[in-house]
Amino acid sequence: MEPQYRWLAELEQTFDALVEESEALIALARHQRPAMWAFNGEASFDWLSRALTDFWYQDGQDGRATRDWVGVVAADETLMAQAQAVNRCKEIFAEQLGRIRKHYPRMIADIKATLPFRHPELHDHLRSGGMARLHLKQCWRHLPLAEAPVARVRLAWYSSGRSIKRLSVAEVAEKLAALDNQAAHIQLQYRQLAGLPDGEMLAQVQRQAPLMRANLFYREPLEDGRERRALNIALPLFVPHDDARLPQLNQPPAQPPEKRSRALRGDSKLESEPFIPSLRVYRYRQ
Template sequence: MAPAPTYRLLAELEVAFDRLIECTESLLEVYAASPAEAWAFQAEASTDWLRRALLDFWYTDGQDGRATRSHVGLVAADEPLLTKVAEVNAAKAEFAAQLAHIRDNHPPLLAEAKAVLPFRHPHLHDHLRGSGLARLHLKQCWRAIPVAEAPVARVRLAWYSSGRSIKRLTVREVEQKLLALDSDAPHVRIQLRKLAALPSSEPLAQVQSQAPLMRANLFYCEPLEDGRSRRAMNVALPLFLPAPRGHLPDHNLPPAAPPQSRTRARRSDEKLEEHPYLPSLRIYRYR
């Protein structure tokens, strides 16, 4: 039997998950009652499409645990619908906070949560069994729905496929990461020797290539209070746009697939050497 604090944490997480589902269902009911203009990337925009996008909380067979599926689209939203989107995002934030607390204090409980939560809503879970979608994907649960903060005159969608996440590390921090792999493995010992040859003060960079993603460039009808007239945001879920009259702003049709080669100018990350110094951790030296 689980200790009382652990049981309480799981119970609180279940409540947060229930709240997330209830808020999402409420949003979908409002949209279905008065559907406005919508557009879906490589799909037919409909209430069913929006339901699949907003309730896609599951792994597919063979899916990389770090990857998430995208559902790119645009939805014209009036005030009642925008209110529902805000409620869903608040529920997602609460769910994410509960998960973070469990991850930091009771990590083994995450596996139990993934097993228990889907069965609280059989109507979501049962019909997915035949499609290999039986495991809960926590990140797909809590990722926020994108919303424009003001009416938009036009939207330009484009693939962004040159992204790299670069984290600056010290030699000591890299050494700790290498030792955490397996200090007895030959390839790790080789890299530890290479690391030992560097000055302890030399900064290093850990690089992670990011998967291609869709980015929306929003051009507002009027400048915002802070003077901004445009904004760029990543859109993995349908983007809700304030539209009192129910019409979408002008928007383009992006290519079906991301470009095969880099289309943006090379940036400051080219200060790194061309090849990783420590391949196991994707550690690069600065030029």
């Protein structure tokens, strides 16, 4: 069997396991009826079920965007163990998918369309709601899990994130070439770029969408001495409990702030204004 077909068969098996383990987690939660809280909505087992099986594109959804299901679930040992089993499937799925994407990228579109057919009842139900294609990132993103009982969770919007990619002058020129070369503003940026030394490195900055961050305050310090932990949450946060109660929670604003909540650091390594605005490319401070 050629590698791509063997890898596809392994991915299909992992997707089956992911669906089965997720359904087992939902069934266990329905049986145990743990305390739950949902941000901007009512926590229910239907809400939890939708959150744990939201692997799908909705009609018109931006392929780069994912849907958030922010909430908290108080979980005993068996529920935490099942959530960990779901995450193991997600890890394997991400590894297998990454291997296929690297070596056989043209297979990805077929994977999105064909994997749902392995679960006909689920596929037919979702297709009627305009959700018949897999959203691969929503398949492999992890359930956030706390490693110890938590006394308090403080939730807050984080809207200052950004990713920075280092690019050579030649790489920036190649990206500019993909734009409208006849436009006056592109020609101007070409001339600016031509004035730089070939060996200078530049930075392309991408602002990240606002996300919810949870600060966890443990009931007791961990073995390594840590008393708190911060993590981003897009899916329900599972926290272990010994008394079936949720930790203390705050209610963050319904919408993220329109402006950055923090000023840019004074020692930023990048210049304050983009050098190549069309590509959000900055020079490093000299």
